[in-house]
Amino acid sequence: MNRRKLLSLLGMSPVLLTGTSVQAQHTEKKAPVSKNSSQGKLTAVNPKGTPPSIQLIPMAPRLDGLDAKTVYLVDTGFHGSDTLLHQVEAWFARNMPQVTIVFRRKAGPYSEDDPKLWKEIKEKGNAVIMAVGH
């Protein structure tokens, strides 16, 4: 396809091929000139919305140690989380075999709750390692 036809298809004028400059027919508007150029002080309003108050949540008591304890590894579903947590599992097997490890994939997308899993962990587990934010 020649350039003239291509320009035409693009909705452009073939005059662009002539190499001559085309005088723009602009009528420029003049910017308004302020009569008062002094910089007085202004009062401007805060654009922020209203955040909810935050209820501080005391953290759960920690364990004395992990010996003979059950630690749940919870995969949030982000890409690579499962690979990372399976290696955490391998790390425990190699370095702390006295810890029981249970791997679980949280149900649904990352932002969805999984009360069934939380119930299971509360009944059978002692601690949780959760991963991962990408």
Added chain:
Amino acid sequence: MGLPTAPMVTIAFKDLALTNAAKRGMPHQRICFTPHPVWGKTDAQMYAYLEGNDPVSGKPLMKEVIDALTKPLTAEESLSGTSTPPVGAPTFIDTSDNLQQYYLDNGMTDFMPIILPTQEKVDAMLKGTSHHPDEVVGKMTPAQGAFPPWSYTVKQCAVNAVMAGATPDYFPTILANASTGISALFSSTNSLVSAAIINGPVRDKLTMNYGIGAMGPFSQPNATIGRAWTLMSKNLDGGGIAGETYMGSQGNIINYNNLIVPENEKDSPWTPFHVQKGFKPEESVVSFFFGFCVTQGQGGKGLGMKPVPHFHEAMSANCAPFASLFGALFLCDPLVANGLGDLGFKTKEQIGDWLQKNTTVTVKDVKTMLFSGLPRGPEAANLTDDMVIPKWPKPDAFNFVVVGGQTNPYHQLGNLSYRLSVSIDKWA
């Protein structure tokens, strides 16, 4: 759960994780950080992460994990009670230049100059609606489920509308946007796009541009209604802070003022979009879309070499690479819509049905594509890799809006899904 927990987060998400934990009431949560990324790493590379240091603390990562579960709590970690995050004084007093700098430095702008929201300008904006300045308009969050939503009033919306350069007659449309609680800066690692389709008399009342250059920078209402949406998405919900409440890896240029599309109803052969959604033609309505991207629809199979361009084949070819997680929104110049009519597609539903049946993919390809899923249900058991299936299971994945000035028969298309439609008149 009441059990000690050690969250593991990659270093790229440090600010987000710490801020989010604080906003959820655990400002001292023991977060353990891994190098980034974990996606695409081998078992050996992951194990090396674990044998290395936490990039934040500089201490051995797995020791940090064990300590997070076993080290006794400090007094701060055991605190209860409530706190309210500060958002600054109700007003700021300074020179014009200093105020511009203050708003910019405090993340309240889109990093371009704003109209300073003086009380006089905000009061004038409030005259654009019959609603009380203190009325709560809605709640918004940068990402549902990840951040607790903030609430906001008519007045707080008016401040942002002034900053965007809007005039009071645009304000009902801006309030309708705000009432949905949809953030234009949804926080995802995907750099997402938001779109608002505007129908009804408001388009002509505001002299919105739905003709030549409708989606470009050629119209004050188109530009500033969209910009107000972005500013509201930053200020009304604490969103749009890169690395904290916005995580789009590359960002998206459309986020500056979003895709604002007044439909060219008078030159369209089809039913206006809001009427498709159950509104009357005389109602003014804004409809929302959301998804991955917008791209030009020039080219494509069947468009170029036939006496009558086969627009439907081009549209199918152009949306074929899209992810089926979101739908396909076609923004058709009236020449395209009328051309499709000449080809027998007399309604939007007819072209949607054709595209659904004819935009296909092999099962094998679906398995290798991100954000695309195979059909579920009983038929899933019979799928084989070489089978050809529709890319989207239902025709409602395809939506059509007519916009443009008929200088060339083009369409643009977005990998976008419809969310909802709301009345603008309600906010007048």
